[in-house]
Amino acid sequence: MIEVDAVRVVSGDVTLLDTITRRVDAGTALAVRGGNGTGKTTLLRVLAGIQAPSAGSARIAGAAISQRDRTFRRRVAAMIGLPPFAPDLTVLEHVRLVAVTWFTSEEADARARAALDELGLQTLHERFPHELSSGQAQLFGLALVLVRPCEVLILDEPEQRLDPEHVEAVIAALRARRDAGITLVVATHHPRLAELVADETVHLERVA
Numbered sequence: 001m002i003e004v005d006a007v008r009v010v011s012g013d014v015t016l017l018d019t020i021t022r023r024v025d026a027g028t029a030l031a032v033r034g035g036n037g038t039g040k041t042t043l044l045r046v047l048a049g050i051q052a053p054s055a056g057s058a059r060i061a062g063a064a065i066s067q068r069d070r071t072f073r074r075r076v077a078a079m080i081g082l083p084p085f086a087p088d089l090t091v092l093e094h095v096r097l098v099a100v101t102w103f104t105s106e107e108a109d110a111r112a113r114a115a116l117d118e119l120g121l122q123t124l125h126e127r128f129p130h131e132l133s134s135g136q137a138q139l140f141g142l143a144l145v146l147v148r149p150c151e152v153l154i155l156d157e158p159e160q161r162l163d164p165e166h167v168e169a170v171i172a173a174l175r176a177r178r179d180a181g182i183t184l185v186v187a188t189h190h191p192r193l194a195e196l197v198a199d200e201t202v203h204l205e206r207v208a
Contacts, residue, residue: 001026001152001183002047006056009042015207017042019056022202026151029174029184031194034204040187041080043204044156047185048078060152077150079158082141085129091140092116092125099147115147116140120169134161139170146173152183159190171196 002024009017017039024030032040045051046058049067058065066072085094095115099108116125119139124132132140138161145153158174159167167190174197178184188194194201 001061002030002185003059004043004047004056005058007043007046007053007058008055009039009046009051010054015039017046017053018205018207020202020204021056024183024185024200026183027178027181028199029178029186029197031198031201032185032187032204033189033194033201035206038204038206040204041156044078044080044154044185044187047152048076048080048154050078050080075150076152076154077145077148078154079141079145080154080156082137083144085140087128087130090126090128091121091132094129094140095143095147098144102148111147112143115143118146118169118173119143120166135163135166138162139166142170142173146177150182152185153177155184155186157187157189159188159193167193 004020004022006019006021008019020043032043034040042051046053047065049065049072061075063072092112095112096108099112103111116122119142121136121139121143124136129137142158158170162170171193174184178197186197
C-alpha cells in the first residue's frame with residue numbers, strides 16, 4: 001500500500017529526514033519511533049502530501065502522493081498536529097461536519113457520536129473547543145480524523161497529552177481500524193502503543 005524509496009528531506013543545510021526506504025503492506029501498521037528531531041513528523045508529512053521529498057519518491061496504492069488528487073484525499077486521512085477549530089461550533093458539531101462530507105446526514109450524526117464515544121468523550125458533545133483540556137483537545141482532534149472513511153491512516157504521536165486510560169482507548173481504536181483492513185503509519189514515543197498496534201517498527205536516528 002505504501003512505498004517509500006530512498007526518500008530524504010533537506011531544508012537548506014539541515015537534514016530533516018535522512019534517507020529511508022520502506023514498504024507497508026495493506027492492512028498492516030507501521031510504528032515510527034526515534035528521538036525528537038529524527039524526522040518522524042517529516043516522514044509523515046511526506047506521506048500525507050504536505051511535504052515534498054528533496055530526493056527519492058513515495059507512493060500510496062501505486063500512485064504519486066498529491067493532495068490535489070481527489071482519489072488521494074479520499075484514500076488518506078492524517079492527523080499531524082491539531083486541526084483548526086471553529087470557536088462557535090460544539091465538539092459534536094465539528095465531528096458531524098466532517099462526517100456529513102462522507103455520509104448521509106442521519107448516518108453522519110450516528111458516526112460522529114460513535115467516534116467521540118469511542119475515545120471517551122461522550123460527556124463533551126456540547127462543549128466548545130476552548131472549554132477542553134489539552135488531553136481532551138487531543139482526543140477531539142483524533143475523532144475528527146477517525147470519523148471519516150479512509151484506506152490509509154497517518155497519525156503523529158496520537159498519545160500526546162493523554163492519561164493512561166485514554167491512551168488505552170486510542171490503542172483500542174487504532175487496533176480496530178487495523179483489524180478492519182486500514183493501513184496505519186503512527187509516529188509514537190509510547191512503547192505500549194507501538195507494541196500493541198504495530199506489525200513492524202522503524203527506528204529513525206538523528207543525523208549527526
